[in-house]
Every structure is written in C-alpha cells, then in structure tokens.
Amino acid sequence: MKNKLILVLGLIALGLGCLLAYKIAKKYPHNKEMALQKQTLPNFQLYSQNLKPFSAKQLKENEAICIFYYNAECEHCQYEATQINKQLTLFKNVQIVMISTNKPQETANFAKTYKLDKAGLIWLYDKDYAFYKWFGKSVTPSVYIYNAEHKLVKEYTGEVKIEAVIKYLDNGKEG
Template sequence: MGYSRNVFYSKLFIMKKYFKITFLILFLGLFAFMSYEIISKINHKKAIDENIKTIPEFQYLKLDGSVFSNKSLKQDTATIFLYFNSECEHCQAEAQMVSENREKFKPFQLVFISFETLYKIKNFAIQYKLIGYGNIHFLCDSKVTFATTFDVKSVPSLVLYDKNDHLIEKIKGQIKAEVLLRKFRITN
C-alpha cells in the first residue's frame, strides 16, 4: 500500500509540475501575442495620424457620378469633411445646422461624405437645401474607405483642415455652428 501511495504522489507531483510549465508557456505565449497586437495597433495608429496631418489622397463620386478627389478641393480654403448617414438623427441635425448657417460657412468648403447610395445622398442634400452651392459638395464613398483613411469611427464625424490643408481636429458627434467656427478662428 505504501509503495502505490508513493507512486501516486510522485505521479501527482509530476503532473502538477507539467501543468505549471504548460500554464506558464501558455501565459507567456498569450502575453507575447497581446504585446504584439498592441504594438501593431499603436504603429498603425501612428501611420494613420501621420497620413492625415494634411489632407490625404482620396477619390469619391459626386452626385452626378463624376469623380471628386483631393485635387478637386479649392486651394487656400479651409475644409470641413462631414461623415454622415442620412438616417442618423445627429447627422440630420448637423445638416440642418449647416443649412441654417450657410452664410457663416461661405469661406469654407464643406464636403459631406456617406457610404450610402447616390440616390439617398442626393435626397438628403435636397431635403436640407444644400444643393447648388459652390462650396458644398456631397460625395459617395462607394468603396467605404473614408473611415479608415481619415480615422473616423462613427457618424457624424467631422475632420477639420485649415487653409494650408493641415489637420486642425477630428470631432466625433454633433457640434454647434459657433463652436465649429471658433475652432477655425483659434488656428488662424
């Protein structure tokens, strides 16, 4: 009896040792994987931040189906990119705010961008009476690249650039006209 008990405890000791070693290897592997993922995300974020310091290259469709790109923007004019969805209540309120303050936004180019169909985007522009102004553009992001290119995660989002195409700020959510205009006065 004593011999089999010793064998049992000896095997139990060896099993505990293997379990500890296996657990340690799994923990270190998980730690290394998580560290790699975090470092990769930080490096990716830095690359995106570097890419959007100035207006990056882009190409989207205008309401008439023609192409609008970063080269289509007016030089020496501040730009406000407004990422929206026509069914989003906050986006609707933001479009209403722009419509009510069109005169205040005349010195800026406003670029509304959505991944929805041209039909929905056009109806949205008509609904808020924002069609026919030389400084207001509505674009279709049919390849859904705006969010990753400009590092925005939700709608509405605004990306503000000064007249030299340098990033001022990214804004998540709805904003009042006075606050938005103040951000440009502070940088000039």
C-alpha cells in the same frame, strides 16, 4: 480541485490579457501612421454624385475645408445637417465637403430634407467604403477641419455642435 480551477482560470485570463496587449501593440504603428497622414489633407479619391471620380486635388487651394463624414439615417448626422443649414452664412469662405456611403439618391433626399441641396456643398459618395484609407476608422458623424493651407486644425468624432466647428474656421485659429 478548487485550486486547480483557480489556476486554470488565472492562466486563461493571463493568456487573454497577453493576446489583447499584443493586438493593441500591433495596431499602434498603423494608428500613428493614420494620425500623421491626415495632418495634411490626404489626396483622397471618391466619387461625385454622378459617379465620376473626385480627388482632393479638385478642391480649391488657399481655402479652408470642412469635411463632414455622415450617414443619412444617423440622427446625430441629421442634427448636424440642421445646424449647418442654420449657420450656413458662417461657412462662406469654407469648402464644405459632405462624404457618405449613402447612394446618390439617398444623398439627394438628405440634402433636400435639410435644405442643403442648393447651398454649394460638395457631396461625395464613398462607393468603395474607402474613407478609412485616408482618415482612419471614423464614426458617423465625424468632422475634419483643415485651414487654408490644408493642414488639420481640429477633428471631431461623434456629434458636435456647429458652434464648436465654426470657432476653428477662422484661418484655423480658435476664436
């Protein structure tokens, strides 16, 4: 009886292992495609805070871009916002794009709370939860740094110190 139980449990474990391996192998091409897609700034289409469509083509050419994917209620995102405010002068030749699924009023409150409302940042609303289509699955906060040629230089998932972001902003070179 004990041997049959061990055999059944072993077969179940083997079956689960095969299922897991299959699911991982099935997702690998998609993940690889996403990684390649974001190597050059994707032509994402989101919304401005007044709900007008906003495309990546509306960003300035020949200027670095720093995308912060955040959530106003996330304490790590709040920390990063505080740090951006403290280091804002170091972003003077960079387009800062703040993207969130927060409604425009929540974003306005967030921007005002962290004194970023008059800083010239681009605030975008991911109304349709479509960010993943261009950047893959992302946690909040996530940061994507593109150089002046709009090539991905560095990507961070999770909280990151702003000093780490800034070192990649000088024409995409670690400095």
